[in-house]
Amino acid sequence: MKLNNYKITFTLFILSLAFTLKAQNSDPYTFPIRPNKTNFLSGTMGELRSSHFHAGIDIKTGGKIGEAVHATKRGYITRIKVSTAGYGNALYMLHPDGNTSVYAHLHEFDEEIQKYVKEEQYKQQTFEIELFPEPYQFSYKTQEVIGVSGNTGGSMGPHLHFEIRDSQQRVLNPLHYGFKEIRDNIPPILQGFVIRPMNEDSKVENEFKRQNIPYNRTGFNYTVEDTISAIGKIGLELWGHDKLNGSANKNGISIIEVNVNNELQYRQNIDVMSFGLQRHILVHYPYDVKVTSGARYHKLYVDDGNSLKYYDTKNENGTLNIKNGEVYNISIKMLDPYGNTSKLEMVIKGEQARSRLDKSIDFELDELEYMVDDDYLKIYAQSNCNDDAEELNLNFDKKIKSINPSYYLDSVAVYIWSLKKGIPTSILNCEKGMSINPIKQIVPYSETSISESNMDISFSKYSLFDTIYFQTDYEIITKDSLEIFSLNPRTSPLKSYIEIELSPQLNHYDEEKSHVYKTDDTGNFSFEGGEWNNGKLKFSTRELANYTILSDTALPTIKPNGNLSYIIIDNLSGIASYEAHLNGEWILMKYEPKDDLIWVEWPDTPIEKNGEFVLKVIDNAGNETEYITKL
Template sequence: MKLNKRAALLLLFAFTSLGLAAQPSVQPGFFLFPIKPGQRNFLSGSMGEIRSNHFHGGLDIKTDQREGLPVYAAADGYISRVKQSTYGYGNIVYITHPNGLVTTYAHLLSFYDDLAKYMLQNQYKKQTFELELFPEKTMFPIRKGQVIGLSGNTGGSGGPHLHFEVRDTEDRLYNPLKWGFSEIIDTTPPDIFTLGLQPLNIYGRVNQEFKRVEFTPVKNGNTYTLPDTVYAHGMLGLELQTNDRYDGTQNRNGTQDVTLYINNKQIYNHHIDQVPFELSRQVSQHINYTMYKRQGRTFQKAYVDHGNDLPLYTAPRNRGRIVVSADSVYQVRLVAKDSYNNASTLSFVIKGQKPTFTQTFSKAVKQPALTYEVQGNILKINATDTASSPRNVDLYKGNRRMSLVPSYTRNSTSVSLYDMRAGLPDSMTFCGISKRLNYQLVVPPGQEVNYKNNYLNVIFDKQSLYDTLYLETKLEGDVYTIGDFYTPLHKPIKVTITPEKVINDKTKAAVYFLGLGRGRGMLGGTWNGNSITFSTSNMGKFKVLEDTRPPSIKLLSKSKVQIRFRIGDDLSGINSFRAEVNGQWLLMKYEHKTATIYSEKLDKSIPLSGKVVLKVKDNAGNEAVFNTVI
């Protein structure tokens, strides 16, 4: 019996469901390139690039800076999932293949006709724009090379492109370049911009100082060197600022592989070729999170930090940390590779140097000053003095006084170090200056901790923290501060506060996260009497605000074919919208980047005509109503 293509596909899927399908294949040529197959193409994003809170999970394929290019199915399969969303992936199609792999095609402008009709019918049936469906495998069989939609810029896309992924049934993300695509040419090795050295214990020094130091390598082809020997001591962590570039484009993409050698012995490697979707947020521990948040610069750690469970690493000894002993010499070699095994090498020498007290002066210093910060478990105190001989800092813990001898002095500022694991100090004094410390609790990772004071209650889940937190909280006016913006959380914390100011209408009041600038993000919260409880995935500043203003609505155009509006909200954000024509529900699609909604009729042959009512609600429940007639 001779089977046609559709019947053969359905039979193959039946065998797959019985567990008889072959193991996933990675041979080159298995997948077709989904944009302009067979033609030279370019990437704007690669697997494993560092994003704000995750690893980039696939390829961003350029689409000639425009929308509307045909998107081709990478292999035979069936559509197992389809979604339309305002944010995130936007319009996305999931195709399941007979070998168990799944390819995804995101930010689409539109779906192919049969799928688009299916989505539209269900949107009208359920009366919603945001919709995710899981069709039966017999509904939409797909052939390799079939056009499944047009490329676009929907969802969280920053410009027209196709986001393309390869996953398995457990949502592990694989580097699509493993399958080899002739459309992408890469003979260019990664760039190495900056090396960071971070002391990781109280004995750590870089050039006789307890501080993170950056070095700019000198480039010669694909080889990089540091012009001078680095003098160091104690436990150190290395960080690398590196990017990759594909031939013919200036986009800075991710570097997939970093290996660290000490005296020609490998002590660390990470290889970002497969990332479990549920662990992707741990990118916060893979990079120097503070540098990323403060300066927007990405440094990948060449060691495995505490709380990092990503399966990307080979670091059998000290988890990649270097322990530098006095009078020893360490030949250091860092090798950065891209997906095509193009490599760049940074080589330099670390010479062990025992910490000694040294002192330099600054004529600019006119009066004493006292500042402090915590690096890891170490309290670093900077005491600026006008005296020729450095004086001790007195640290207090209850009635106990500890006199800290300076470790070194730079430009009349003496640095004293204290290990916070010895107990939380409450104050310090220096040259008549008294400073109250605000460390309230040691919060270890892996434990549920409930902390309460007179203005808030914080519950840390067992998985909230990556590493030990020396908790600081503060109430200034009506702004609550918990920890700081530069310390990442793995899982959310739960917070309860009781605002002192009178809340006129609790149904309109919610907690907002205050960013570094003027940004405000609504977190919501549940009121219980005069207290409100909320969850947050970030530490920093929080405030209760009332939103009593309804959203704005502006008619942009109307015709018998389509009606368009611009909608917006100045605080809590748009929650929902509903349009009716003569009392009948009308689908409105939302493009948040332009703040526009526009109609799509179920039956294109019937013109829009009659009374139009648009209702828009914000997240505080305020509603705006707009009436017009077509």
């Protein structure tokens, strides 16, 4: 049958399109810094940061700014962002395969982009800006220079942050794109290993306590020599890092596998990352350990509330159910993107826990004390009464529950009570009693409001990852005239914001200058903000912590630094805004908060550069300083 012209044209179009797509997809990605030369990384995909997984890779630039940054693949710029935080100066480039590459912390963009950005900054009268150019307005071939590396935004040193994202803006691991500029034949390195009891009936080495497990190292393999005694439901936690050739940096471990008696129990692979779930890192690592020690372990199990897609587990979300008399041969593999592997091996034997242990507690006990540990009430009591009185009485509103010690540490009886079974109001042991600071059970996906004498707290449906047992406390530190409003447990993470309304008891606050600040045990303060209404101060937070109210009446300082640059500093609430004018006309000021440095960036169009120059700086408390000079 003879094809008409339309069918011939359409067929040729389809063949041409298929050839073009094949050519586009075969177009390789190239390294964005010093292509075809050896490079080094300071950060890799999936590293555990405080509030997020590290996306992409950080490429070293020799500790200096100004290294040429090359397009990894042909494409055009779809997004430009200038910010004093986060990615700083960043470019986003769309490629024919639908992926987007990201180049962050740049010092400057390519000349044409730089000119376009400055024009828009003057037009919109703002330094921080986000722009979306037209398609092909700024297009580049593979390895063409699109800017130079820097140290802008949240960067802690000069480097290029580089990402590859798919069409859904999920971050992909750039090290899977065959970059020969990076070499790695070093397996991951173990730094610590821990076993955690997961309910009140489980023990590790006879205790209801997260236990650090010692191990020996041979090369890049590790062995726990002594058989570990455990019973019940337990969770494994691992701390380690990876290294690459020629670099001392401690990078993350993205792939971990746990085999039990030669059967896969758990596997994680942090290889494709969704920004919408980044905060779930707070339930990927043990948040309580990070808060108390700073160490970020990998949980080798999946906790309730964790929606990340990195895991493959056999059953019970990766936890192990250790049965009496059974032996468990555990092998944990750590792998990097280049296939380098290290291994930790151990034996766990199921054994009923002994009731009396020849070891002492690691704190000073005043006869009777308690602590809230996750979902459990852990009570310590001096065992100095007769055997008939060793029971501990838990007092509830309308009943009393008696429980026996879980075990003894020398002469101290340790009691474990699951708060899921009820929340007591007081405890009694050996005629020694103690009231319990009120505990409220807060569950996720439920709006909950709590009213205390000095504060009201509102949880939304999405505030929590998992159920928490919430307590508040209030204290006046007289010598400092400080009110401390405490939200506990500080070892539990929040998924989203809660609303707090404080009712201060002191009356010395200037409401225009007084705001909420988070405070830590070392006396540091960080501005949180808040708004006053009828003598109460309302703010929102995503962290259970200690908060106070401070007044900031000090003006920000402006100090000339030469060549139309200035040092601007505020010692308490922090810089909120800044603005400069020359003879009444707005002038662009670039700002680098890390250096407290601000400087003039003249427009590309000719202007009069003489006259009255006014720089105004305002802090978060509304204090304003003006610096006026003649140019």
